[in-house]
Amino acid sequence: MSWLTDPLGYDFVLRALAEVVVMGATCGAIGAYVIVRRLAFIGDAISHAVFPGIVLAYLAGLSIFGGALVAGLITAFGIALVARGGRIREDAAIGIFFAAAFALGIVLISTRQTFQGDLTGFLIGNLQGVSAGDIAISAAVGLAIIVVLAAVHKELVLVSFDRTLASALGYPVFALDALLLVLLTVTIVVSIQAVGIILVLAMLVTPAATARLLVDRFVPMLLLGSVIGAAVGVAGYYLSFHLGTASGGTIVLLATVLFVLAFVASPTHGLLGRRLRRHPQHAGASPAVDPPTGHQHG
């Protein structure tokens, strides 16, 4: 058991574990919306777009967290605004903002050699360097996100499932969309320190997608995604500690392994499960499930 307990003797390990639990749980929860609303690409754009915000804040000696948040929000709403006109589709708008923001970050960083050492932490994450203050911020933000998600839960699910009904019932559809984008941006910004810009998207998408393969209800999906996020965070960190590998990358790879397992072996949605249902003699009394019907003209 010493491989489990020995690392706990170090303070930086305890801090890193606390951070990955908070980050994994928050990403897993908001990830449920990323999956059902198909926000993965926009999340990717936001996570890259915070980069110039971080560099500018660093240049100006301002809060890096604040710089990242402002840059992320500008990107999220810039995309929404350009795509809303209808002339440019959302995927193109995302591509434009994504590339422009990241290019701006690279140009800024190239102006001074000294940046590179200081700022690469944000690209690949730096769990070892997490401070008690960082954890407090992450925990407070994570808690606030959970409270907001719970408070407007049914309205967010309604607008996600059926925008037309939500509008018809007089719900503020655009305000609810904007709220979701803000929550997503805030989650990305607080997670970047732990796993880095490149990998934050994986923590938003992979645990939630794994959960979706295992359950067919939204709330269980959100909770399970949250648990998976926290669990792969802890297990991945341990792995990286013993293997001497990069912690962010190890966590994401472990999450991916879990996803592949669920994709193959999920009782309801996995490849094996489907095969068993197609040949019921192998699966005992497994009930036949109607295929989802898209178009049936009768």
Added chain:
Amino acid sequence: MCGVRNGSGLVLQGVSAGYGAGLVLQDVDLAIPPGTLVGVIGPNGSGKSTLLKAILGLAPETGGTVLLDGRPVAEQRDRVAYVPQREAVDWSFPVSAEQVVMMGRYPHVGWLRIPGTSDAAAVRDALDRVAMADHGSAQIGALSGGQQQRVFLARALVQEASVLLLDEPMTGVDQTTEQLIIGLLRELRDGGTTILHATHDLESAAEVSDQLCFVNRRVVAYGPPAETFTPPILHSTFGGELLIVHEGEHTHVHGGGHHHGASDQ
């Protein structure tokens, strides 16, 4: 129109609507008394869906006014229920039939509150009325097309609305579901609900509806089937798109053909 007194019922005055540059629907004037079952028919892209959306206040650039019992619908949106076209729904969403029906209750529940026992009872009752009581916990995508349509009808029922709008409710459903929907629509009509259903099935529309509303960018004709289901009106609505099929002793009339996946404006 006769039957509308003191502005009761659904009244459309000079309603125009469209997407982008062109108007899909122009100058619609209708007065539909409470307890009327109206079949909305017209070729693809004629503005059937847009007419329903204009009543909901969801069609872009809507002009004119829509009144319900003398007051703008925009001020009393919870009194209008809507059953969307099947193509508009994300069937992979992780939600159960019961939860979909409950969404119709949300305006009754209110913000920052969770549905109570009376809402749960309303949902059970509505599922029972569409013969789906045994499938409440099924994931929405695991149901058959007819069952899915009944769930959406149940969602409209729990809204306890005065106006019910259905976009192609019979498309892609089985015979049992079709009969069940027709029975329910008549029952609701008898209870005073104003119902508009857009449909491709002209004969069924003529058989089921109290009034027919022929739409092609404007309202071509509005009246009881006996007066409006006539070759001249059918021709001026559908033009060359009318398809008459002889099948044994029966003659079938199809308007606009069948559309697969295409969204009808």
